[in-house]
Amino acid sequence: MSLTANDVKKIAHLARLGIDDQDVESYANDLSGMLDLMTQMSELNTDNVSPMAHPLDQIQRLRPDVVTEHNQREHFQAIAPQVEDGLYLVPKVIE
Amino acid sequence: MYNLTIAELAKGLRAGEFSSVELTQTFLKRIHQHSALNAYVTVTDELALQQAKAADAKLASGDASLLTGIPIAQKDIFCTLGVKTSCGSKMLDNFIAPYNATVVDKLNQAGAVMLGKVNMDEFAMGSSNETSFYGPTKNPWNTNTVPGGSSGGSATAVAARLAVCATGTDTGGSIRQPAALCGITGLKPTYGRVSRYGMIAYASSLDQGGPMTRNAEDAAILLQAMAGFDEKDSTSVDQPVPDYLADLNKPLTGLKIGLPKEFFTADLNSDMAATLEAAINHYRQLGAEVKEVSMPTLKMAIPAYYVIAPAECSANLSRFDGVRFGYRCDNPADLSDLYTRSRGEAFGKEVKRRILMGTYALSAGYYDAYYIKAQKVRRLISDDFKNALSEVDVIMGPVTPTPAFGIGEKLANPIEMYLSDIYTIAINLAGLPAMSIPAGFINGLPVGLQIIGNYFDEARLLNVAHQYQQVTNWHQQKPKGFE
Numbered sequence: 028m029s030l031t032a033n034d035v036k037k038i039a040h041l042a043r044l045g046i047d048d049q050d051v052e053s054y055a056n057d058l059s060g061m062l063d064l065m066t067q068m069s070e071l072n073t074d075n076v077s078p079m080a081h082p083l084d085q086i087q088r089l090r091p092d093v094v095t096e097h098n099q100r101e102h103f104q105a106i107a108p109q110v111e112d113g114l115y116l117v118p119k120v121i122e
Numbered sequence: 123m124y125n126l127t128i129a130e131l132a133k134g135l136r137a138g139e140f141s142s143v144e145l146t147q148t149f150l151k152r153i154h155q156h157s158a159l160n161a162y163v164t165v166t167d168e169l170a171l172q173q174a175k176a177a178d179a180k181l182a183s184g185d186a187s188l189l190t191g192i193p194i195a196q197k198d199i200f201c202t203l204g205v206k207t208s209c210g211s212k213m214l215d216n217f218i219a220p221y222n223a224t225v226v227d228k229l230n231q232a233g234a235v236m237l238g239k240v241n242m243d244e245f246a247m248g249s250s251n252e253t254s255f256y257g258p259t260k261n262p263w264n265t266n267t268v269p270g271g272s273s274g275g276s277a278t279a280v281a282a283r284l285a286v287c288a289t290g291t292d293t294g295g296s297i298r299q300p301a302a303l304c305g306i307t308g309l310k311p312t313y314g315r316v317s318r319y320g321m322i323a324y325a326s327s328l329d330q331g332g333p334m335t336r337n338a339e340d341a342a343i344l345l346q347a348m349a350g351f352d353e354k355d356s357t358s359v360d361q362p363v364p365d366y367l368a369d370l371n372k373p374l375t376g377l378k379i380g381l382p383k384e385f386f387t388a389d390l391n392s393d394m395a396a397t398l399e400a401a402i403n404h405y406r407q408l409g410a411e412v413k414e415v416s417m418p419t420l421k422m423a424i425p426a427y428y429v430i431a432p433a434e435c436s437a438n439l440s441r442f443d444g445v446r447f448g449y450r451c452d453n454p455a456d457l458s459d460l461y462t463r464s465r466g467e468a469f470g471k472e473v474k475r476r477i478l479m480g481t482y483a484l485s486a487g488y489y490d491a492y493y494i495k496a497q498k499v500r501r502l503i504s505d506d507f508k509n510a511l512s513e514v515d516v517i518m519g520p521v522t523p524t525p526a527f528g529i530g531e532k533l534a535n536p537i538e539m540y541l542s543d544i545y546t547i548a549i550n551l552a553g554l555p556a557m558s559i560p561a562g563f564i565n566g567l568p569v570g571l572q573i574i575g576n577y578f579d580e581a582r583l584l585n586v587a588h589q590y591q592q593v594t595n596w597h598q599q600k601p602k603g604f605e
Contacts, residue, residue, distance in 0.1 A: 030482075034482075035478065038478050038481050038482050038485070039478060041481050041485060042436060042440075042465075042477050042478065042481040043443075043458065043461040043462045043465060044462065044465050044466055044469070044474060044477055044478065044481075045462040045463050045465060045466020045467065046466060046474060046478075047466075050471070054474070054475065054478060057475055057536050057537075058475070058478060058479055058482065060536070060537045061428055061479055061536075061537065064424065064425050064428060064537065064540075065425045065428065065429055065492060065496075066425075067421075067422065067425045068422055068425045068426060068429075068495050068496065068499050069495075070422075071419065071422055071499055071502065073495060073498035073499060073502065076498040076501050076502060077498070077501060078494050078497030078498050078500075078501065079497050079498070079500040079501035079504060080327065080497060081327055081357070081553075082313040082314075082327065082504070082551075082552060082553020082554075083313065083314060083359065083553060083577070085314070085357065085359070087356060088356055090353070099220070102220055103220055103446075103447075105220070106216075106217065106218055106220060106447045107445075107446050107447055108444065108445070108447075108448075108450035109450070115445055115446055117445055117454075117457050117460060118454050118455070118456050118457050118459070118460055119456075120456075120457050
């Protein structure tokens, strides 16, 4: 199976990932190579096999619904690219 | 002093032969002297000396652990409060972690001295350390070759005596493969044994932290401090941590070793096969029984991994959006441009490749064909291991197809690079513990032997590795120029 340059652009948009125009072709090649590798899996019959999401088949642990985190807004915002009055700033979304 | 192991240094510190401050100064000097290896991203000189002073006080008062005062390198994937935590990426080049990873907290409590943060493949994606934003780390055995990856900085630091020991993480072989290529001992614990809290996520169902050391005894000491249940990690397993030193000296009489016939095929390089055969003969002399086992689905591990790992990576790395921390592009036109350009400018090519692959595998219409199929294959691989481990105590095999390859040699061909993880990846899919120990040399470059065990059987792996290291001296060889 192979992916086209257009497919790559579509996937990159889904991932909100900027890629250089000059690299699109090489990503298409690399991803097609990876897909060829993956299609090897179709040789294996997996009917009636349950998908394995966790190595130990563990169930998600629950804890009492109590507050365990305290407010550290200033501490965390100290490393933010742009903040004002405790808010994260991004370009205007609504005109 | 820098050639001593943790156990030897702990004795020397208690006997007053040297102080932790002297020891730390020795290592800091070596790190700066050998900076051309590019092992460290950040050297924390001041903090290290502060920690060393505190360790000396603890040692004097008698309130010390085996790790108190021991200089250690932290892989730059573990968050360290107030210290840059880059994960080998331009994305986090400006990231000063606001909290400590649990592993870092535990090692601080044990009194270890952090020398700095060591280099790695970007976001742990790579097998050569060449995808790092900070440039490749060099292998001290031959500086034209790679140290392996992703924990390449950790392996080089330990092999070149730029740290006594180091932390690493292993998603598809990232502790074992660099340990093998640099001639050190590395252990990937059972999934869930070591907390992942504050360990920057690549593929959450596969990632596991572990020790990288000079020998198995040191690995036992370091794992002892790293392992344990952590409420802050939802996949951490609540099981008591055994005393990893207790069983090291148990004789191996009657130990059952399985050799998967799928590992020992005609494809295996003849020098590698001969080296492994010699190692396995040592085990026969130690009283072990060796038999062939079969794991027919092993060959599907690479295809399954390159669906599952990129899928989880594409989800995990969506948090790097240029809004709350990390890199942000200049003058974004709008919010979409902010996301797209920040990510586009700050992620390297290999990371982008995997985000694209994962996004595709999870997208509508392909989810069942790729992701669900890979998870089913994962189950079959895991069952293969379960069956084999019901017949034998440990499984042995190669860690890598070849010794260290040249810097730049495989960079142009990502698929070829992926195939170099063929012997390690299946173990992560199954979630089992495995070690790499030095087992010889090919053309002057170290080769590793892989030992795979059952879930939570780290103590046995360490015992099996330690007994081999009592009758061989591969682990004591030092790279020329770093003795």
